[in-house]
Amino acid sequence: MDDDDDNADFGNILDGTHTIEISHAGDAEKVSVTIASTDHFVTSALVRHGIIPCSPISPSVTISIDALELYRVAWLWNPHFSIQAFVKSICDLHGTVFHRYLPRQVSISFDLYLQLRTRVDSLINTVIHRNSPDWRLRNACPCCTYELQNEPTMTFRLLYAMDGNNSLKRVEHSDEENLCAGRWKNMVDEKMKRSWGVYDETGIFLAVCRHGFCLLIADMVQSGELAKHPLSIVAKLLDAFGTDLGSRYDIGCQFKTTLDNSVLGPLAHSLNHTCLVGAFHGHAHKCLCQLYHLATYISGLGLEDLETCECTFSKSNALASTLCYASVFHRQQLIAVYFEHNDEYEVYPSLGNFLYNNYKQALDILSDSEINLKKLMQDIHIPDESVFEWWLQEERDYLHGLRNAAATHRMETACRHTLELFKKDLATVQELENKLDIVQRWVPEDFEWQNAGRLVAKRRYQRALDTLEGLVVARIFELTKMNHSGTGYKLRKHIANALQTRSAAIHTALDWSLALTPPRRTLKWDKVIEYAFLANFDLLQDAREDVSEHPWVTPAARQAMDLYFKMCRAKEEILRVNVKIRHLVTYIRDEDHYLCACEAQMLLSEPALAYQIGA
Helix, strand or coil: CEECCCCCCCCCCCCCCEEEEEEECCCCCEEEEEECCCCCCHHHHHHHCCEEECCCCCCCEEEEHHHHHHHHHHHHHCCCCCHHHHHHHHHHHHCCCCCCHHHHHHHHHHHHHHHHHHHHHHHHHHHCCCCCCCHHHHCCCHHHHCCCCCCCCCCCCEEEEEEEECCCCCECCCCCCCCCCCCCHHHCCHHHHHHCCCECEEEEEEEEECCCCEEEEEEEECCCCCCHHHHHHHHHHHHHHCCCEEEEECCCHHHHHHHHHCCCHHHHHHCCEEEECCHHHHHHCCHHHHHHHCHHHCCCCCCCCCCHHHHHHHHHHHHHHHHCCCCHHHHHHHHHHHHHHHHHHHHHHHHHHHHHHHHHHHHHHHHHHHHHHHHHHHHCCCCCCHHHHHHHHHHHHHHHHHHHHHHHHHHHHHHHHHHHHHHCCHHHHHHHHHHHCCCCCCCCCCHHHHHHHHHHHHHHHHHHHHHHHHHHHHHHHHHHHHCCCCCCHHHHHHHHHHHHHHHHHHHHHHHHHHCCCCCCCCCCHHHHCCCCCHHHCHHHHHCCCCHHHCHHHCHHHHHHHHHHHHHHHHHHHHHHHHHHHHHHHHHHHHHHHHHHHHHHHHCCCCHHHHHHHHC
């Protein structure tokens, strides 16, 4: 850090060649700065000598570019490292007393330095013809976007995940009117009044490819995570990449419904856009959603878990303390710089390991599962692997039937209400008696009345059992999937918490079944939580369809199904990784040749830009 108070006319335009001396604070050594005739301002001379001033006119504090670059790199690897801590470290190294104004001045110099870097990058991109609006998006990931000729057709051209994160929120500095205080009683409280509008930007909505490269970032301004954010992301990516995209969003099947109902629905359908469900959401959501959207059952998905956003946010959360009270400009600046650095210095160098680990994981699955699957198929007498696909479809149909039962119940209720209205009409009753040849109306003592009462009671019991069956069966399937190999402890813990929350519905259904008349076999909560497989669920034998008799509900069959679909996804992963390896290797070769050619072309006309291209 340099300090100079003797040159009050730093900002004046100078002619000719001049030399000024700058004293290092706390040091007697003088540094000479030559002002050439080409320097219209002293500030340009300072930058040419590797020094960034803190103001354009009469700067009193300057800091070297090397120091600013040191802070930039240190901050990107540790966002908790503040400018104040950096300035104090520099002052200690120079033996200078720290002053409160220094962090502010260094911050100004740092902003200027980042702007210079951005300007240089813009000039380079123009020279090498990479300045089109969507160039970065279309070439963000070498493995996803660098397609080659005559390569195998993939089910998904691009797999990406998107999600919102509220850790990068920013406190609003200006007071904002509470629009709800006069309308809602819960907003009248003084604390709620003060908290209204505390945050201006409430976080970011991010889209990343399966390898971790940041594709798009949307700023959530004065709003939470709304449907407009994923819809705008999908629209942009469809426009950039076209067909055969697969996306994962946190609300999964609900977002698929939202997308289908939006103006993007026909476009997404025509371009073959598929909404997928991540591993965590899939295991914690309803069973029928899992059967259609869980990664294990999606053909062409490979071993992708679609949880890339969680990995990305686990790193970017370190920005929270820096951005919470930052200005709008600094917040957006630092977010952009951080994700650019993350793509270039973390994600890109890790691509080789990413592909290697996926390839090795797929080979291990095939080698471990093939023998076990054959043995299981022999034990339970399965002739062909196509049975597993049929079982999966049968399970879907079964749960669909349970869901449709609720709609049937509503229709039956409406029919009953209609009949009650008809019963008020005596003429209609008499006509009905004539048509049925009823000579005498039934009374509670009649056999027919009692027989009908038993039928109604049985129907009520089966309806209650349908509800209980749907809840318990789904829970058993979810517990089975939760214990899949490869599910980490923390993920299992999250799934268990989600299932515990949903267990309240089972409590309600149990209370309902206990109140039935005549009494039937009852089911208690402490028994339900011990069930691990449908074969243990004896009460299903009283249902309209005894699902426990199906072969796909037994533990051995479920294990065989899991092994089969894991092997299917592993084979797809090997095919995908083979393609992506060629993408990456070809990209590295072509990129090196192209940049070397651009550097050689610019070497004579623009040597400074040529140096930056080759750097």
